Amino acid sequence: MQVLKEEVLGMRGGWVLKGRVVVYNERQRRVELVLERVGTVQFQEVGWTVEDLVEIHNILVKWKMKIGEQ
DSSP states (O other), X not given: OEEEXXXXXXXXXXXXXXXXXXXXXXXXXXXXXEEEEOSSSOOOOOOXXXXXXXHHHHHHHHHHHHTTOO
């Protein structure tokens, strides 16, 4: 796997939401959402509602369009 581009899209609790463009096996290129725990911020357990997931999906779709990925 090779990461071609990565950008922070938002935060929630102790999580950073990142969008990234990756290539697998030099053939499969795709846009992914990555969740990372922030070590410097006190971690909070948070729940995700359906509306939260829809919003995160929409943020990723908008980012994908912004950078010109298909």
